[in-house]
Amino acid sequence: MRTPGRWWRHKTTPEKVESYTRWSFHFFAVMEFFSVGLTSVAPLGPRLGGAVMLVVAVHAGLCFVTVSRAIDWTRGRRPQPTGLMWTLAAVTAAIAATAIGLAELGPDRESVDTAAGGVFGVILIFGPGIIALGVRSRRRAFAIAGGFAAGTWVIAFSLGAPVLTALFTALIVLIGGTFIAFTAVFSVWLLNSVFELDEARETRARLAVAEERLRFGRDLHDVMGRNLAVIALKSELAVQLAQRRRPEAVTQMVEVQRLAHESQREVREVVRGYREADLGSELAGAQGVLAAAGIDCTVDAATAAVLPAAVQSALGWVVREAATNVLRHGDARRCAVRLQVLEGRVVLSVENDGVSEAGTESGSGPSGSGLAGLRERLAEIDGTLEAGPAGQGLFRLTAEIPLPEQPGPSSAVPAVVAARSVSEVTP
CATH class of the missing domain: 3.30.565.10 (Histidine kinase-like ATPase, C-terminal domain)
Structure with missing residues (x-):
């Protein structure tokens, strides 16, 4: 049975980078649940807090699955998880709108506002960043964060928040979401670059072997090409002379025999040069x-x-x-x-x-x-x-x-x- 250390050491560098990227974003989902899911039970009460914790757990689970599917898609192992990303976006928007409504229309307690604000901020920051893993265009990834920030301002303002408060809230969401989206874009770029460099290293090694084979082929061609051409011509001449019963046919065949022995010796020298490594x-x-x-x-x-x-x-x-x-x-x-x-x-x-x-x-x-x-x-x-x-x-x-x-x-x-x-x- 392998220990965790052996499991990590026996991975290649690209596999290590992929595992690090995957579990880093998985950690975002885990941190989301423990930071705002569990901490909402105490200020909101067992019933409302338990409901909020369950909703955050569902969102964290969606983020967890989306990370795995998006990274697999990046490496070409799965199709793009479009439906899963739309589901995550809808759940993120719904939870954020519910959190704003709870803060504006719920019980007038500071603890409730703090818990709702924490759920709202964390959900809207991590959600767009996780979705950005599943898109190729950088502009589209940043546009996702911008879209959620704009939606934040619209929902906050429509629920009665002052204009400046809604604008400030949207700005926080924009900065946080853009940062996580940038992290996702950079992580995908780094992961692809490491795999491409590893493939380039393997290609260089194969090219070095192919070049050595070509050099050996050129040496054999240079040694054998001329001799085989002469042997073919002299053999053809010897056949024609033998058909005419000319004694010169024997001379030509003796020359063919000499060339064959010479070619044999030269081939041995070429092979010996490769077998005797300097x-x-x-x-x-x-x-x-x-x-x-x-x-x-x-x-x-x-x-x-x-x-x-x-x-x-x-x-x-x-x-x-x-x-x-x-x-x-x-x-x-x-x-x-x-x-x-x-x-x-x-x-x-x-x-x-x-x-x-x-x-x-x-x-x-x-x-x-x-x-x-x-x-x-x-x-x-x-x-x-x-x-x-x-x-x-x-x-x-x-x-x-x-x-x-x-x-x-x-x-x-x-x-x-x-x-x-x-x-x-x-x-």
């Missing part, structure tokens, strides 16, 4: 891709250039897989890559925050298939790989590879110097 390039590429996705990535790898080629290649694959997991899983904001040479071994650690439980289970955790392949690759050079939660919403991947020992006096030098000597003699 650690420096992978570190720079990971930092660039993560930065483009809005993730602050710091790299501390001053000793990368002095490592043996086999170690660099293996660690390059670790960096590539770790960066992919950070992009695909969780909602990371920070990522730190650190490379150290300690007592004859190389330790690479990649730590990021914002890892969700689903991401840990699907590939960035110890059971992920990508990390299983890395373990097999590191095992070939006696390396190890560990991955798992590091506490406080962090996830850490650590790769450790022993450096080859150097014979003779060089074995006594520090590990960094030994690694440099290995890299100098490695072809």
